[in-house]
Amino acid sequence: MTRIGGTWQNWGRSASVKPIRVERPRTPEGVQRAVTAAVSHGLTVKAVGAGHSFTGIAVAPGVLLELDDLQGLVSADAATGRVTLLAGTRLHRIPGLLAPYGLAMENLGDIDRQSISGAISTGTHGTGAGFGGLATQVVGLTLVTAQGEFLRVDETSNAELLPAAALGLGALGIIVEVTLQCVPAYVMSAVDEPAPLDDVLATLAERVEASDHFEFYWFPHTDVALTKRQTRLPESTRREPLPAVGKWVDETLLSNGVYRVVCAAGQLVPAITPPFSRLAVTLTGDRQYTDLSHRVLTQSRTVRFREMEYALPIENVVPAFRAVQALIAQRGWRIEFPVEVRFAQEDDRWLSTAYGRASGYIAVHRYWRADPTAYFEAVEQIMLEHGGRPHWGKLHTLTAERLRERYPRFDDFTALRDRLDPDRRFANRYLDRVLGS
DSSP: OEEETTEEEOTTSSOEEOOSEEEOOSSHHHHHHHHHHHHHTTOOEEEEOSOOOSSSTTOOSSEEEEOTTSOSEEEEETTTTEEEEETTOBGGGHHHHHGGGTEEOSOOOSOOOSBHHHHHHHTOOOOBTTOOOGGGGEEEEEEEOTTSOEEEEESSSSGGGHHHHTTOTTOSOEEEEEEEEOEEOEEEEEEEEEEEHHHHHHTHHHHHHHSSEEEEEEOTTOSEEEEEEEEEEETTSOOBOOOHHHHIIIIIIIIIIIHHHHHHHHHHOGGGHHHHHHHHHHHSSOEEEEEEHHHHHOOOOOSOEEEEEEEEEGGGHHHHHHHHHHHHHHHTOOOOSOEEEEEEOOBOOTTOTTBTSOEEEEEEEEETTSOOHHHHHHHHHHHHHTTOEEOTTSOOOOOHHHHHTTOTTHHHHHHHHHHHOTTOTTOOHHHHHHHOO
16 A cells, blocks of 8 residues: 555555545544544545555545554453454564464465455455455454444354454444454465476366365466465474575565566567466476465565456366466467466355355456456456356456345345445445445
């Protein structure tokens, strides 16, 4: 997230706004005062975290609340694993906050720059057939409502609201605290290796089942899948992290530095993209290491991009992937970013992309200076034909009418929104589109 003059823009440079007012509350009570003031002046109000959503979900044309100062640990109980964090706490800070208690988050996505409230509110997820998205780790939260009141939601207070509020799109109120169910700290053994794409697709179900966490990347214009499989181990396991120099060469020099130059050059000379992609799969993605969970699950990504991701019934992943593969070949597109495939356990969060079904995710990306429209719209049609649900924080074109068909509890969520925010103080154009006005 950046703010240039009076204009806020997200990390992917796909959304921006010039708010009427910007406030930086430092406490939950500060958020409460800001919401009350906004409502009294007839303004909408929205919180922004790190700006890592590609959609306009955080755009705040009225009062923008920057939660950069609302970070830190509120409480932690090593015995129960329950941890309460201020809503603006960045994911990359959480491991350090949990370490003194011998705890860790159960799972993480592959980027850790987001705030905890932004990550759960948009449906951020990692991979692993036995693990849900980050919102499934939420056992409680506190909202500031449109009436300027604190609303606690957990197993003893308003428990029936938790499946809605834990993944609420920012539509129900401003989250000020999040309580997570954490697990004992653990180590992960990771194997990153290339494999023939056809073999991976033919044995995908077995590969997903065989690892605690499995995913793969495919660079268009190649016949290789870069697979990543990870096994959870006790914290006492001997760690064998990546050598510092090798990690720098792989992740900083090649995956970010050189890659940024090639992506930029590919906008001028698209023909360089296929040979570079073929070179990339020979230079990266072949390593083994064992390290603390957060160091294995997350990675640094500094090349700016835009992304669309759809969740599919797990049995539809391979045919949908094959259709994307064929589409790129038929159109003759030169696609510089890989296609990413991940997996998640079904869950009970009303607006979760994995609600009620084990899911596989297919994500497509474009360099931020490239126009993604044609590629994303064509891929989106494939995803819809295969029962897809779009990630709330990533680019898509669906409206409330089409989303209602894909979420059994959609009307229950909008009814709760009507009750908590009848005057739409937390609305913006994106929420009007996906939830109705």
